[in-house]
Amino acid sequence: MAEIVVGGRPVGDEHPCFVIAEAGVNHGCDLAVAKEMIRRAKAAGADAIKFQTYKADTLVTRWAPRYWDDPEPSGTQYAIFRQIDKMEPPDYVAMAEHCREQGILFVSTPFDLPSVDLLGQLEVPAFKVASADLTDYPLLERIAEYRRPILLSTGASWLREIRESVEFLASCGAREVALLHCVLCYPTPVDQLSLLRLRTLKDEFPDLVVGLSDHTIPDECVTTTSAAVALGARIVEKHFTLDRSQEGPDHPLSLDPDLLEKTVRAIRLVESALGDPEIVPLECELPARQYARRSIIAAVTIPKGTRLIAEHLIMKRPGTGIPPTRVQEVLGRVTRREIEADAALDWSDLE
Numbered sequence: 249m250a251e252i253v254v255g256g257r258p259v260g261d262e263h264p265c266f267v268i269a270e271a272g273v274n275h276g277c278d279l280a281v282a283k284e285m286i287r288r289a290k291a292a293g294a295d296a297i298k299f300q301t302y303k304a305d306t307l308v309t310r311w312a313p314r315y316w317d318d319p320e321p322s323g324t325q326y327a328i329f330r331q332i333d334k335m336e337p338p339d340y341v342a343m344a345e346h347c348r349e350q351g352i353l354f355v356s357t358p359f360d361l362p363s364v365d366l367l368g369q370l371e372v373p374a375f376k377v378a379s380a381d382l383t384d385y386p387l388l389e390r391i392a393e394y395r396r397p398i399l400l401s402t403g404a405s406w407l408r409e410i411r412e413s414v415e416f417l418a419s420c421g422a423r424e425v426a427l428l429h430c431v432l433c434y435p436t437p438v439d440q441l442s443l444l445r446l447r448t449l450k451d452e453f454p455d456l457v458v459g460l461s462d463h464t465i466p467d468e469c470v471t472t473t474s475a476a477v478a479l480g481a482r483i484v485e486k487h488f489t490l491d492r493s494q495e496g497p498d499h500p501l502s503l504d505p506d507l508l509e510k511t512v513r514a515i516r517l518v519e520s521a522l523g524d525p526e527i528v529p530l531e532c533e534l535p536a537r538q539y540a541r542r543s544i545i546a547a548v549t550i551p552k553g554t555r556l557i558a559e560h561l562i563m564k565r566p567g568t569g570i571p572p573t574r575v576q577e578v579l580g581r582v583t584r585r586e587i588e589a590d591a592a593l594d595w596s597d598l599e
């Protein structure tokens with residue numbers, strides 16, 4: 249069965265879903281806010297909280313156009329990222345330490361080689377690779393050098409690109425890779441979430457753990473994440489914020505602490521409902537199996553020596569006698585004694 253180990257925690261087909269609160273840069277470059285997010289994510293039941301590590305100068309050219317809805321459509325990506333890249337290495341050290349104190353795993357997405365090395369030195373239990381970097385082989389190669397589990401998002405990709413990146417990571421020595429289905433659209437319309445791709449990924453990569461990175465706007469029933477778990481997602485990553493009403497592209501599609509807690513509860517409920525795929529009677533069903541199924545019953549009083557025909561018989565509860573599946577073996581037999589109406593037939597009653 250597919251399995252990776254993240255921070256000592258087995259993640260895979262035989263284990264509970266691994267829930268990641270994706271803090272991203274929703275902290276607004278405020279370390280105090282980041283620490284509060286860590287505490288709230290832990291309290292809500294998340295297994296890990298994930299940040300993003302980058303600098304605008306190594307992420308994007310100064311002229312790259314924005315590709316998302318924006319009040320300044322002529323603006324650049326650089327202008328946006330330059331505003332939110334203020335966290336420095338000491339801040340990440342402090343966040344990682346606070347995660348250890350709170351008992352939640354610290355993960356971050358590196359967007360450049362120095363960030364990979366910083367996170368590697370912080371001994372992150374896993375590296376997350378953003379969908380847009382699935383084809384950044386130099387980045388993947390550097391990440392693979394650290395021999396940590398890799399969570400690889402697959403948004404906006406052809407299947408062949410995913411396969412090629414998985415094979416490249418393997419060639420670099422990466423032994424633990426998980427694929428996260430993702431739609432690289434913020435927010436993702438629910439009717440484009442394409443959750444059935446979880447099954448496709450599992451079919452195409454049966455040896456890899458499969459999960460979901462979800463960018464839909466959450467509903468009060470946290471439906472999409474619950475459905476993903478039902479379809480086999482063993483990792484769920486969902487954006488997280490302290491306040492969904494804040495300005496910024498990620499806040500509206502994020503879970504707040506209450507919704508994160510509801511998401512974790514819903515996932516655990518779905519997991520408990522999934523059960524075992526083997527079709528056998530369950531322990532709780534045994535009384536109903538015995539007393540709600542039917543037996544062959546005398547429809548009328550049947551005298552001794554009667555050769556049985558269909559009109560003598562009726563199928564009624566409980567199922568403690570001869571089952572209706574064997575009625576053809578009963579028809580044509582001769583009774584050894586009188587059988588009262590509404591009595592269950594027994595093999596000892598028949599010649």
